[in-house]
Amino acid sequence: MQDLVRQLEAIIDRLTKELMAAHEAQAVTSDVLKLISQSAFDLDTVLTTLIRSAIDLCEATRGVVWLSRDGQLYLAAHVNYPEEWVSYARILALTPAADAVTTSAIAAFTGEVVNVEDIPNDPRFRSLTGHQLGDYRGGLAVPLKRDGKVVGVIAMSRPEARLFTDRQIALVHTFADQAVIAIENARLIVELEARNREVLSRYFSPGLAERLAGDAGALDLVGQRREVATIFTDIAGFTTLVETLEPDILGEMLNEYLAGMTSIVFAHEGTVAKIVGDALHVLFGAPGEQPDHAQRAIECALDLDAFAQVFRDTWLAKGIAIGTTRIGVNAGPAIVGNFGGGRFFDYTAYGDTINIAARLETANKQLGTRICVSENVTKQVADFHGRPVGDLMLRGRTERLRAFEPLRPGQQDEASGEDYAAAFAKLEAGDPGALGAFAVLVGRRSDDGLASFHLKRLLNGATGTKINMD
Incomplete structure (x- = not known):
């Protein structure tokens, strides 16, 4: 009878420990999943967290994640390895094969779990050096799979010579599934950033496009009132010219012109708000803060004018007479933001400040100038160089606007x-x-x-x- 009682007590004790372990595993897993959801796009943090938690729950002492690239495994994350081994592993590429000498490479090749009781005494791993093994004996490698294809391996080891249990293996499988999700999320984010960068680079300078592509919340693109400087450009007589040119020549000319003009805008870190035919609408001071937006606009306008002059001469030598590029510049408050209606990206600006710049561009035709800027701009530019044009009465306005022709x-x-x-x-x-x-x-x-x-x-x-x- 006493023997039966002792047996029952032993069974109850074992079940209690297993139940406690299960509860602990469940709690830790819940915490890990919560952390992963908060760091969904930080692959390094996710993988390191998964390894550390798997080590704690599976009675291991060190762990590693290898990710597959071009048919080989490369170090992606590690926990509790000596720096000497990490330095070695960072330049290492494991080749999955049936006769591989590491648990991770075998798991990657077979797509199956590799659970080894005593690595140094297993003939498959006798070629491993002490530098690679350290004091570790028991080893586990679980493949990471996406749609049945191995994309990596999570591996752990411990100094005791014993197998990992089925419960521990099942737990690592759970973590492996989370790792695959994190890897896929990271891949999608990279692709999304690349697509965003391609779209944004059409409007913003390379540095700003990079910031926005990596973190769309870094800059506020919703409608807001901002102090900006704005430029309008237009080629005189372009519509008439279009009617006389062959399509291939027009395409070559216009692409060359717009490429040169936009590269100058981006060199001054401006934003191309709109391109209509040959005409450009450019913003400074939005979406990113630029305290010197007026200075940038003046310098950009002068560089655009210089490029346009050389461009005209180049094409005149080819027998095609292109009109003068007229440029208008103004500064002041405007409503700026992405007004694409949800389907399209259309970062632009509205307001009297914008309308005045457009009219100053048109005013050049009557004034005999190529660049016309408002006093609103010149007041914000230290050591402005230029000639006063006069007090313009622009169409639709009742107040005079002092204008200038900027000079270098x-x-x-x-x-x-x-x-x-x-x-x-x-x-x-x-x-x-x-x-x-x-x-x-x-x-x-x-x-x-x-x-x-x-x-x-x-x-x-x-x-x-x-x-x-x-």
């Missing part, structure tokens, strides 16, 4: 900067001598479009700096 430092002397400033001062003061002053400027340089514009105004009886735009 040093270019002011070439453009008779001091003499122009003196002539414009006479114009502002209502001095009749303004007509003669502008006549002298045009006599020196017949290609000075702005001086010619003012001379024509004065010859037609206009006075002052107020200019009504058509």
Whole structure:
């Protein structure tokens, strides 16, 4: 009777320990899954967490995850290995094979669990060195499978010579399934980032596109009011030119032009909000903060103008006369954001600031200039170089807008900067001598479009700096 009682007590004790172990495994597994869900896109964290938890629950002392690439296994995560072994393993590539000398390589080749009681005394592993084995004897390798294909291996070992139990193997299988999910998530994220980067690179500078592709929440793309600087560009007479060109020539010309213009915008870290035909709408100060957005816009406009001039000369030498690229620049508040209606990415801006920039671009045709910028921009640019155009009365507006023609430092002397400033001062003061002053400027340089514009105004009886735009 006493023997029976002792047997029952032993059975109860064993079952109690197994039940406690099961509860512990369930609790740990729950915690692991919770952590994985919080770190879903951090593959290193997920794999390391899985190994550490498997070691704790399976009475192992070290563990590793190998991932398959081009038919070989490479180290992906490790726990409790000496640095000497880690350095060795980082340059190691395991080849899955029937006669492989590691549990992981055999598991990867067979697709089956490899559970070894005593590795040093197993003939399959006698070629392993002490450096590779350390003091470990019992080993377990469980393949990671996706759609039946081995994509990696999770392996563990311990210094005691004993097999891992069925319960422990089942637990590692659970962790292996979670590892496969994490690997697949990481792969999908990489693909998504690549697609995002391709789309975003059409609008944003490479650095900003990279940030947005990796973390769409890094910058707020929803509608918001921001201080921005904006540029509009357009080729004069482009529509008429299109009607005269063969499609292949038009395609070559337009692609070359847009590639050059957008590369300049991106070099200044601007955002291409829209391309319509040959026309560009560019933003600075959105979506990323750029305290110097006005300075960037001026420098970008000057570089765009320089490129467009060289582009015109290049194609003129081919017998195709391309019109002047006109550029308008303004700064101020605007509503910016992605207004694609949910189906399309359309990061753009709205507001009076944007409308004024577009009208300044058009104003160049009447003024004889190639670039026209508002005083809103020049006030924000330290050491601005340029010539005052006048006080424009733009269509649809009741207030005057002082505009300028920007120049590069040093270019002011070439453009008779001091003499122009003196002539414009006479114009502002209502001095009749303004007509003669502008006549002298045009006599020196017949290609000075702005001086010619003012001379024509004065010859037609206009006075002052107020200019009504058509």
